[in-house]
Amino acid sequence: MDWQVIIVLFGTFFVFLGLGVPISFSIAISSLLTIMLSLPFDSAIAVISQKMASGLDSFSLLAIPFFILAGNIMNQGGIALRLINFAKVLGGRLPGSLAHVNVLANMMFGSISGSAVASAAAVGGTMSPLQEKEGYDKAYSAAVNITSCPTGLLIPPSNTFIVYSLISGGTSIGALFLAGYIPGLIMGLGLMLVAAIIARKRGYPVSAKPTPKMVLLKTLDALPSLGLIVVIIGGIIGGIFTATEASAIAVVYTLILSFAIYREISLKQLPAIILESVVTTSIVLLLVGASMGMSWAMANAGIPYMVSDALMAVSDNPIIVLLLINLILLVVGIFMDMTPALLIFTPIFLPIALDLGMDPVHFGIMMTxxxxxxxxxxxxxxxxxxxxxxxxVKIDKVIKPLLPFYAVLILALALVTYVPQVSLLLPQLFLGY
Known part of the structure; x- marks a missing residue:
């Protein structure tokens, strides 16, 4: 393997990132320059163009624009407030109840919208003023919201799993969807445990006990939104439709919900929602296509084999190797957003995991x-x-409150990594995986 290839590939990639070049173009240009080390310019252009086009030629990728559109419709459709009210019913009597409501609402809204950022904005924007009014520390409230909004990326439907399925060579999307439930719940419950301990120490208030009538009304109001998850996952498990077909059904469901039931969206708003979905989809798919070119460049240079040999030279113990992979990914996550990190590092680490006898579904959940x-x-x-x-609140003010939540997330990650049944139990039960 030629070290010059590695230096050009990753060196130019990080230089472009440092210069502020969009990550999709950074990936594509660094891949092109790497391919040009072994091929003439015209051939290199042809290769990377072909790899980008073929990388997007996948039926599974159709699910991404549909789920993005469904999420944007629900973001505009008053779903967040209804789920927050339902979360108050579920967690309103726990110590520091508003923090638990924040976590529960993020788990539900994040899974429906499929976006951690949308969940952080929608739920946090509603909960932060309420928590401040009840005397919660602003930095603590922000920490709860920040660490709980990614739970929806594990609880399906999740575009992250669709991208992983493509880049991993066709891992079952249905199995990935089911596998995300228990880890997502573990993440949320772990954060709630930390929130409860802090709430007891600081004496944060407990919400008033809701009346049976209020419980019934808030539950009924939220059920149509939660029904989306039941329809999608139930249909996939029952073999009624594929995950890609489920994404189109999700759009129809959310349109009916927002127009006919909640009546929070008008026809005038629909073009803007569709345009926003098109822009988001374009960004994601350009990133996927560019990453396919980089994956080919890395494979052509033998980088996955080099990394595998390097890790195996340290130890052939699966516990140690998986620990090293997790440490590398944690460092990568500090500097790189989720989708590009998933696209770039799955081709490097998945072959190592498979050599260790790790199931690709289990590895996908661990990586996510x-x-x-x-x-x-x-x-x-x-x-x-x-x-x-x-x-x-300023970022430097929220770092310290985040630390105990980071600690429980690391412990939960260790559980997901070293206990395969946490991820594989539901796919085995419902799909015979």
Whole structure:
């Protein structure tokens, strides 16, 4: 393997990032320059163009624009407030109840919208003023919101799993969706445990006990929104439709919900929602296509084999190797957003995991969980920036309150990594995986 290739590939990539070049173009240009080391310019252009086009030629990728559109419709459709009210019913009597409501609302809204950033903005924007009014520390409230908004990336439907399925060579999306439930719940419950301990120490208030009538009304109001998850996952498990077909059904469901039931969206708003979805989809798919070119460049240079040999030279013990992979990904997550990190490092680490006898579904959940932590960390964590913005608190003020939540997330990651059944139990039960 030629070290010159590695230096050009990653060196130019990080230089372009440092210069502020968009990450999709940074990936594509660094891949082109790497391919040009072994091929003439015209051939290199042809190769990377072909790889980008073929990388997007996948039926599974159709799910991404549909789920993005469904999420944007629900973001505008008054879903967040209804789920927050339902979360108050579920967690309103726990110590520091508003923090638990924040976590529960993020788990539900994040899974429906499929976006950690949208969840942080919608739920945090509603909860932050309420928590401040009840005497909660603003930095603590922001920390709860920041660390809980990624739970929806594990609880399906999740675009992250669709991207992983493509880059991993066709891992079952249905199995990935089911596998995300227990880790997502573990993440949320772990954060609630930390919130409860802090609430007891600081004496944060407990909300008033809701009346049976209020419980019934708030539950009924939220059920149509939660029904989306039941329809999608139930249909996939029952073999009624594929995950890609489920994404189109999700759009129809959310349109009916927002127009006919909640009546929060008008026809005049629909073009703007569609345009926003098109822009988001374009960004994601350009990133996927560019990353396919980089994956080919890395494979052509033998980089996955080099990394595998290097890790195996340290130890052939699966526990140690997985620990090293997790440490590398945690560092990567500090500097890189989730989707590009997933696209770039899955081709490097998945072959190693398979050699260790690890199931690709289990590895996908572990990697997603790991990178969920990354979007909560400085300096480039998208959830961190949005969470601080909606809470109107500076990033340096929220770092210390984040530390106990980081600790429980790392412990939960270890559980997901070293206990495969945490991820594989539901796919085995419902799909015979």
């Amino acid at each position: 969980f790991n990178l969920c932590i990354g979007i909560c960390t400085p300096p480039v964590g998208s959830a961190l920036f949005v969470g601080c913005s909606v809470a109107k």
